Amino acid sequence: MNEKTYPEPGSEIPDQPGYVVGKCGHRIATSEWRAGFRTCERCPAEQDGGGKATTPxxxxxxxxxxxxxxxxxxxxxxxxxxxxxxxxxxxxxxxxxxxxxxxxxxxxxxxxxxxxxxxxxxxxxxxxxxxxxxxxxxxxxxxxxxxxxxxxxxxxxxxx
Missing domain, CATH: 3.30.460 (Beta Polymerase; domain 2)
Known part of the structure; x- marks a missing residue:
C-alpha cells in the first residue's frame, strides 16, 4: 500500500500555519516557497532533468x-x-x-x-x-x- 504521510509539495501543513510541504518532504516556510525554494535548508539542492544541481x-x-x-x-x-x-x-x-x-x-x-x-x-x-x-x-x-x-x-x- 502506497500511503502518503504529508500532503503534496506546496500544500499547507495542518496545525502549522505559515508552513508548507517541500519537495523533500520537510516543512518550509510559506515565504520560502513563494520565493522559489522547493526544498528545506537541510536537503540537497533540486536537480534538473539530467541530474545536475540547479543551485551551487x-x-x-x-x-x-x-x-x-x-x-x-x-x-x-x-x-x-x-x-x-x-x-x-x-x-x-x-x-x-x-x-x-x-x-x-x-x-x-x-x-x-x-x-x-x-x-x-x-x-x-x-x-x-x-x-x-x-x-x-x-x-x-x-x-x-x-x-x-x-x-x-x-x-x-x-x-x-
Whole structure:
C-alpha cells in the first residue's frame, strides 16, 4: 500500500500555519516557497532533468556568488551588510550592523530591496518589528534581515 504521510509539495501543513510541504518532504516556510525554494535548508539542492544541481553545491560556489553580490553592491553605493555563509548549506544571510538605529536599518533594507528587485516583508513581534528580504541570486538562497523597530524592546517612547 502506497500511503502518503504529508500532503503534496506546496500544500499547507495542518496545525502549522505559515508552513508548507517541500519537495523533500520537510516543512518550509510559506515565504520560502513563494520565493522559489522547493526544498528545506537541510536537503540537497533540486536537480534538473539530467541530474545536475540547479543551485551551487559547495561553499566555494556560494562564496563566489557572495563576491559578486558585494562587488555589485559597492558599485551601486549600497550600505554595507554583515554577511554569513551557513555552515551546513550554501545559503547566505546578511543583516545591517546592529548598532545602526532603526531608521538607518529601515533605509538599508529598502535600498537593498530596491537593488535586488524584491519587497521588504515585515512582521511585528512582541518587542520589535522584523524585516526580511528573501531571494535567489545565481542559484544561492539569500536572506537579509533586520529589526527595524526595537523601541518596544528597549522601553523607548514610540514602541507599539
Amino acid at each position: 553545491t559547495t561553499h566555494l560556489d556560494a562564496a563566489r556568488v557572495l563576491t559578486g553580490i558585494i562587488r555589485r553592491a559597492e558599485e551601486a553605493g549600497l550600505p554595507l551588510l554583515h554577511w554569513s555563509l551557513h555552515p551546513h548549506t550554501t545559503n547566505l544571510s546578511a543583516s545591517p550592523y546592529v548598532r545602526d538605529d532603526d531608521e538607518t536599518q529601515s533605509a538599508t533594507m529598502a535600498a537593498w530591496a530596491a537593488h535586488l528587485g524584491v519587497e521588504v516583508e515585515t512582521e511585528r513581534h512582541a518587542s520589535y518589528t522584523g524585516a526580511e528580504i528573501e531571494t535567489v541570486i545565481d542559484g544561492v538562497r539569500v536572506k537579509i534581515w533586520a529589526h527595524v523597530d526595537r523601541s518596544a524592546a528597549y522601553g523607548q517612547a514610540g514602541g507599539a
